[in-house]
Amino acid sequence: MFAGQRVAVASPQGRFDARDVDGRRLDRVEAYGKHWFAWFDGDVVVHVHLGLFGKWATFLDVVPLPRDTVRMRWTGPSATIDLVGPTACAVGNPSLYESVVARLGPDPLRPDAERERFVSRVSRSKQSVGQLLMDQSVVAGVGNVYRAEALFVRGVSPERAGRDVGDIEAAEIWKVLVTMLRAGVKSGQIVTVARKERPPLSPADGKINYVYKRDRCLRCASPIRRWDMAGRWCYACPTCQPR
DNA sequence: CGTATATGGATAC
DNA sequence: TATCCCTATACGT
Numbered sequence: 001m002f003a004g005q006r007v008a009v010a011s012p013q014g015r016f017d018a019r020d021v022d023g024r025r026l027d028r029v030e031a032y033g034k035h036w037f038a039w040f041d042g043d044v045v046v047h048v049h050l051g052l053f054g055k056w057a058t059f060l061d062v063v064p065l066p067r068d069t070v071r072m073r074w075t076g077p078s079a080t081i082d083l084v085g086p087t088a089c090a091v092g093n094p095s096l097y098e099s100v101v102a103r104l105g106p107d108p109l110r111p112d113a114e115r116e117r118f119v120s121r122v123s124r125s126k127q128s129v130g131q132l133l134m135d136q137s138v139v140a141g142v143g144n145v146y147r148a149e150a151l152f153v154r155g156v157s158p159e160r161a162g163r164d165v166g167d168i169e170a171a172e173i174w175k176v177l178v179t180m181l182r183a184g185v186k187s188g189q190i191v192t193v194a195r196k197e198r199p200p201l202s203p204a205d206g207k208i209n210y211v212y213k214r215d216r217c218l219r220c221a222s223p224i225r226r227w228d229m230a231g232r233w234c235y236a237c238p239t240c241q242p243r
Numbered sequence: 244c245g246t247a248t249a250t251g252g253a254t255a256c
Numbered sequence: 257t258a259t260c261c262c263t264a265t266a267c268g269t
Binding site: 069087 | 261263264
Binding site for chain 1: 251
């Protein structure tokens with residue numbers, strides 16, 4: 001909606017300085033894992049990370065006054081968008097991009113992703129594979145839902161140590177992540193369950209999972225185990241993902 | 244009106 | 257490991 005156009009950028013909360021980017025022309029946007037970057041003329045970069053609560057709101061005709069929770073507002077010729085509740089929202093230069101990307105592992109969605117970096121990191125670690133998948137320096141873009149669902153598809157218990165998972169299974173997990181994340185991009189929402197496994201009467205919002213937030217396994221109906229793993233709920237099927 | 248919850252992450256010890 | 261930050265919504269009283 002904004003590519004190639006001049007964008008008025010405002011900081012209603014005053015929590016970042018919009019002066020360096022306000023009125024510039026947007027060249028392109030890019031995602032790297034869960035991080036999002038917008039590149040403007042003059043090598044100005046805007047970095048956004050939505051975190052748990054972040055959201056964009058789009059206004060195509062009637063534009064309300066910004067609520068007091070609006071962190072950043074973009075106004076262009078055809079649309080206005082508001083950013084609310086992000087973990088990160090900052091204006092900088094290409095070195096900001098470089099410093100963020102430097103602490104990220106490979107992103108399975110990117111064509112240049114180095115799968116072997118992920119595989120060797122997992123297969124050498126004594127940490128649990130469940131924690132490794134949530135570590136953005138191991139793999140960028142995976143969160144609590146994809147962790148639960150990808151490990152389920154490979155039949156791997158989140159509690160197994162990375163080095164016990166090994167090279168072969170780690171590479172298989174990577175492959176599942178590539179497929180799942182691409183399905184999400186294509187459909188605009190998280191899709192983890194294969195079409196042929198989706199129940200005929202699935203919810204209207206399409207949110208079907210194998211184990212995440214479920215009481216019973218979609219495949220075998222075993223009661224799902226849920227426990228706290230480093231501060232996040234972890235879900236697994238005790239039957240399909242033996243320890 | 245309170246409390247709990249959520250696809251996340253930085254920082255202090 | 258603990259604590260804090262960010263926001264909206266659902267649910268109980």
